[in-house]
Every structure is written in structure tokens, then in C-alpha cells.
Amino acid sequence: MLPAWILPERWWAPLWRGAARLPLLTRQQAIRRTATGIAAALGDVGAAETRDIARNLRAAIYELRFQDLRAWRPGGWLPKLSLEGEGHLMEALKGGKGAVLWVSPTVFNSLPTKIALHAKGYKVSHLSSPTHGYSETKFGVDVLNRVRCIPEDRYLAERIVFNSEAPTTAMRKMMRALKSGEVVSIVAANTEGFEMVEGPIFGGRLPVAVGAPRLAALTGAPLLPTFVARDPALGFRVVIEPPIPLDPKQPADERTVAAASEYLRRSEAWVRRYPEQWRAWSKWRPRA
Structure with missing residues (x-):
């Protein structure tokens, strides 16, 4: 809760995108599986880009928890x-x-x-x-x-x-x-x-x-x-x-x-x- 309350919101996405690239925090097998599905669906996207999409999706899910916790701060969460x-x-x-x-x-x-x-x-x-x-x-x-x-x-x-x-x-x-x-x-x-x-x-x-x-x-x-x-x-x-x-x-x-x-x-x-x-x-x- 403390980081969610004190860190500027503009830091959240970069922070979690970095974290999603750490093997200890993200199951790489799940990333590869998601990337394979994305590549098959979109067709015209390269392997490196699909892995980035999969990692950024995982990062966004982590970031969502920051939003939930910021909403408990006095005044709530006031996004743009x-x-x-x-x-x-x-x-x-x-x-x-x-x-x-x-x-x-x-x-x-x-x-x-x-x-x-x-x-x-x-x-x-x-x-x-x-x-x-x-x-x-x-x-x-x-x-x-x-x-x-x-x-x-x-x-x-x-x-x-x-x-x-x-x-x-x-x-x-x-x-x-x-x-x-x-x-x-x-x-x-x-x-x-x-x-x-x-x-x-x-x-x-x-x-x-x-x-x-x-x-x-x-x-x-x-x-x-x-x-x-x-x-x-x-x-x-x-x-x-x-x-x-x-x-x-x-x-x-x-x-x-x-x-x-x-x-x-x-x-x-x-x-x-x-x-x-x-x-x-x-x-x-x-x-x-």
C-alpha cells in the first residue's frame, strides 16, 4: 500500500513493466504461451513484439493492484x-x-x-x-x-x-x-x-x-x-x-x-x- 500511495502515478507503468521482465516475478512459460497466441491471432507481429505485448499485459495486471490501493488513500484515486x-x-x-x-x-x-x-x-x-x-x-x-x-x-x-x-x-x-x-x-x-x-x-x-x-x-x-x-x-x-x-x-x-x-x-x-x-x-x- 505504501508505494501505491506515495509513488507518482506516472511511475507505475514503467515500474511494473520492468518488474514483468524479471524471471523471479513472472512465469516465463506463461509469457511464451500468451505470446504464441498473440502471434497466431495478429499474424503480422514479430516474435519479439508479441513477447513485449505479453509482458506488458502482465505488468498492467500488476499495475491494477496499485490503482486499487491508491483508491483507499484519502481523496481516493483521481485518474485522468x-x-x-x-x-x-x-x-x-x-x-x-x-x-x-x-x-x-x-x-x-x-x-x-x-x-x-x-x-x-x-x-x-x-x-x-x-x-x-x-x-x-x-x-x-x-x-x-x-x-x-x-x-x-x-x-x-x-x-x-x-x-x-x-x-x-x-x-x-x-x-x-x-x-x-x-x-x-x-x-x-x-x-x-x-x-x-x-x-x-x-x-x-x-x-x-x-x-x-x-x-x-x-x-x-x-x-x-x-x-x-x-x-x-x-x-x-x-x-x-x-x-x-x-x-x-x-x-x-x-x-x-x-x-x-x-x-x-x-x-x-x-x-x-x-x-x-x-x-x-x-x-x-x-x-x-
Whole structure:
């Protein structure tokens, strides 16, 4: 906690990028495995560059812990950030059915998104996994993960935690929030309780949790892809894109697959621009 509180934020990324290159702190086998997947997906990137991407991804995950701890300092964490595409959200909310944000599975997608939306006055209910944070053990869920969740909760109207023993509870809470004209956010990689479908990206396939399009189709709320990235010049960018169309005439399964495919199509440009921040590399598979 002490380094996270006292070191200037501009030092964090260089510090952890250096640490990620130390064999004692980073499993090199895991780096090589991730780099191999990146090379296969992107195709036009050399071996040295893919290893750098894999190491920088690991460094970003380490850096995320500094952000969590800085958020406990008096005054909280005040990053440089921007909310882009807010007009799409404002237009969506005019329909009176709320809006579903389908958030990218990137390293920095959590706290900056909540801070940016809260600062603009939006009431956001976020679907969360019980294991959101650092650990899946009972002690981790009860104690350790609160280090991340408590600061995030300052910026939420409600954290909706999925319970596998009562799966409809989370759905009812999200539907209630949307009926009140509020915003519900769901991360595309959140697999808790939601069906997965495979969609095309980078010439291969990637499993995507499709709770967001199913919820949007059920309630009539617009489905807005939301991409989050840390840019060296712009700070943390929270970018809300135009809604993904959901054709009510399509069968539900076909509509869901089409939404996932469109989401991944839009994702490609973001992943190419910020490849070291995408947490889904390990799940990408080449087309059979």
C-alpha cells in the first residue's frame, strides 16, 4: 500500500513493466504461451513484439493492484480519464427503458468506467462475479476481494452479485434497474451464470458471455458496446459506441450470436490499438 500511495502515478507503468521482465516475478512459460497466441491471432507481429505485448499485459495486471490501493488513500484515486460517445448513452436513455453497457474485457475496464459514469451523474448497477478481485477462495471472497470492491462501490448505485444457487435474482435486479431508466453494465468476459457463444475474431474464435444481449432483448433496452483503454496521451478512455441492433424478428439464439459477432467485429480495432490491455488472449483459438 505504501508505494501505491506515495509513488507518482506516472511511475507505475514503467515500474511494473520492468518488474514483468524479471524471471523471479513472472512465469516465463506463461509469457511464451500468451505470446504464441498473440502471434497466431495478429499474424503480422514479430516474435519479439508479441513477447513485449505479453509482458506488458502482465505488468498492467500488476499495475491494477496499485490503482486499487491508491483508491483507499484519502481523496481516493483521481485518474485522468474521458467519457467518449456519451451522446449514444443519452440517446439510449431517452427511450425510458434504460441502457445496457457491454464492457470490454480489458485490464483497466473496472474502476475508470465507474468513476467516469458517476462523475456524469449516471446511476449504474453493475453485474459482478463473487470472485471479482484477487481470489476465488472463501477467505479471498470474504476479505481480500473487498480491497477492490469497496472503492468501486462508491461509484455504483448497486453491485449485483450473481449467485449460482439463485440465478434469477440477479436478472430481476437488472430488469428493475432498467425499468427505472437506469444503466446496467456487464463485462463481456463475465461468465458467471450466463451462456457462452463463440464468435469470430482475428480469423479465429473467442467465447463470449451473452447475458448482456439477452437482457437487452428481453427488456428492450439498447445494447451499447463500451471499450475501455489507457492511452499514453489521453489517459483512461471510456468509449461508448452506437448500439448493436437486436432484430426482434430473429430467433433468440440467432439474435444472440449475431450480437456477439458484431461485438467482436468492433473489438478488433481496439485490440489492435491496445493489445497489451486485452485480457482475452488466452481464450482465443484458431479456427478449426
